[in-house]
Amino acid sequence: xxxxxxxxxxxLNGLICSFAQxxxxxxxxxxxxxxxxxxVVVLVLVVLFLGLVIYLFTIDKKLKRLENHFRK
Numbered sequence: 365x366x367x368x369x370x371x372x373x374x375x376l377n378g379l380i381c382s383f384a385q386x387x388x389x390x391x392x393x394x395x396x397x398x399x400x401x402x403x404v405v406v407l408v409l410v411v412l413f414l415g416l417v418i419y420l421f422t423i424d425k426k427l428k429r430l431e432n433h434f435r436k
Contacts, residue, residue: 396402
């Protein structure tokens with residue numbers, strides 16, 4: 365139940381943040397988009413996020429293995 369509530373709050377926070385932004389646009393993003401460097405920024409962010417997710421899953425797997433080892 366706790367995971368469901370936290371997931372709901374995360375989605376709600378994302379929706380609120382997306383509607384809170386103005387429509388004027390950012391000058392820096394326009395410059396990066398026109399020169400094609402925005403794709404480099406997005407790629408770096410995706411790689412960092414995937415690395416973090418993989419790291420957390422490996423830690424979770426190791427922790428579960430340790431918990432099962434000490435329960436026996």
